[in-house]
Amino acid sequence: MTWPTILAIGLATYLIRASFLFRRTERSGSPLERYLRYVPAAVLPILAVSATTSAVACPIETRLAAVAVGVAVAWKTRNVGAVMLVGMTVLWVLNAWAGS
Amino acid sequence: MSTAPLLRGVVAALPIAVSVVPFGMAAAVSAHQAGLSVIGTLGMSSVIFAGAAQLTALELSRMNAPTVVIIGAAIIVNLRFALYSAALARRIPDQPVPIRAAMASVLTDQAYALSAADDDPGPGHSVRFYFGAACTFWIAWQLGTLLGIFVGASVPADLHLGFSAALAFVALAVPAVRTRPALAAAVTSVTVYFLASSLPYGMGILPAAISGVIAGGLVEGTA
Numbered sequence: 001m002t003w004p005t006i007l008a009i010g011l012a013t014y015l016i017r018a019s020f021l022f023r024r025t026e027r028s029g030s031p032l033e034r035y036l037r038y039v040p041a042a043v044l045p046i047l048a049v050s051a052t053t054s055a056v057a058c059p060i061e062t063r064l065a066a067v068a069v070g071v072a073v074a075w076k077t078r079n080v081g082a083v084m085l086v087g088m089t090v091l092w093v094l095n096a097w098a099g100s
Numbered sequence: 101m102s103t104a105p106l107l108r109g110v111v112a113a114l115p116i117a118v119s120v121v122p123f124g125m126a127a128a129v130s131a132h133q134a135g136l137s138v139i140g141t142l143g144m145s146s147v148i149f150a151g152a153a154q155l156t157a158l159e160l161s162r163m164n165a166p167t168v169v170i171i172g173a174a175i176i177v178n179l180r181f182a183l184y185s186a187a188l189a190r191r192i193p194d195q196p197v198p199i200r201a202a203m204a205s206v207l208t209d210q211a212y213a214l215s216a217a218d219d220d221p222g223p224g225h226s227v228r229f230y231f232g233a234a235c236t237f238w239i240a241w242q243l244g245t246l247l248g249i250f251v252g253a254s255v256p257a258d259l260h261l262g263f264s265a266a267l268a269f270v271a272l273a274v275p276a277v278r279t280r281p282a283l284a285a286a287v288t289s290v291t292v293y294f295l296a297s298s299l300p301y302g303m304g305i306l307p308a309a310i311s312g313v314i315a316g317g318l319v320e321g322t323a
Contacts, residue, residue: 001134001161001170003143009157009174010147016178018204020186022197035317036187040216041282042289042312043180044273046305047209049290051266058260070267074274081115083271084264091263 062094105225109232112218116210117240119268122261124244127154129252134158138249145245149238150208152305153177176303183309184212191215191226199227206234208241213272285316 052067070087077083124145131141131154148154153174160170184207192200211234218229247255255261277286289312296304 001131001136001140001144001157002167003140005157005161005167005170006140006144006147008171009153010149012171012175013148013150013153013178013181014204016175017181017185017207018201019182020189021192021200021204021207023189032186033190034320035313036183036190037320038282038285038313038316039183039187039309040213040272040276041285041316043183043209043305043309044213044269044276045286045290046293046308046312048266048269048273049293050305051263051269055260055263055266057257058263063263063266066263067266067270070270071274074271078271078275080112080268080271084115084119084267087267087270088260088264091260095258095260 058091058095059098062091062098065094066091103228105228106232109214109218109229109234110236111232112214112229113210113233113236116214116268116272117236119264120210120237120240121244121247122255123151123265124241125248125252125255126262127151127158128245128248130155130158132249132252134162141249142242142245145242148174149206149241150174150178150181151241173300173303176306179306180209180309181207183313184209187216188212188230195227203227203230203234206231206238208234208237210237210268210272213269213276217272217275281316281319284319285312288312288315 048067052063055063066087069090070083073079073083073086127145128141131144136144136158144154148157156177157170157174160173165173185204188203188207189200192203195203211230214233215226215230218226273286277283289308292311293304293308296307
């Protein structure tokens, strides 16, 4: 991949990031706001799913178990560090157990 | 001017930043495999600063795809940032253009997710919280890139450190899905994402996200 390609992607990415931040803000109560409120609910689960399915070096069963425990910990604590720590521990223990 | 919101942003970002580092390492290792120099790899992580797009572009580059396809694919993968940009703009009605320009330059999935979940609406607070979090992720990403360049292959693969990114997103996603319309948004987007899984290189994210957002708004309208 060449520098012109890197710079072109970088510039395009910046323009996308800046797009709406450079517009005068919608007033509260605009119809658009009702939809934008659901951006996190729509996008974050997809990012979780895609990061889970793409980690192919690890057996799918242990990944799903780690995610299931992670969901439970997140539901109870809303603590990101706790979710990651407990989830990774589940992953390592199950992998070690499956590998032996 | 209080620095407390800035520090709160840094502290909230730290555990997630731990998952950003292996992601940055993966991007650097992938760049090396695609034949990029050390300077090219560092340049990519600082100029593009978007993991999914970098990995997509590198994968296509390794397959000798035409330049226009590489750039187009990276753009499609990054179009989700326009949604974040729109949602973020609502929270900062009075910020001047230089601040908005700086916010855009460090906008990532993680920075958006954290600031969306932060409910301290003090004047200017959300901007400082955002910068605290977003700059922490920027540092973690560049650190990951450096580690990938210099120690990349020597980290034991058995640790599956890259999987911690999945758990970080799980931790952010669960609290975002606590109301009925939010649940509708999540179920719709994940369903469309799976239906679109035949699209190459994560490009299903965009149609999935848009249909989820529409579903959430529609269900709220019927409540």
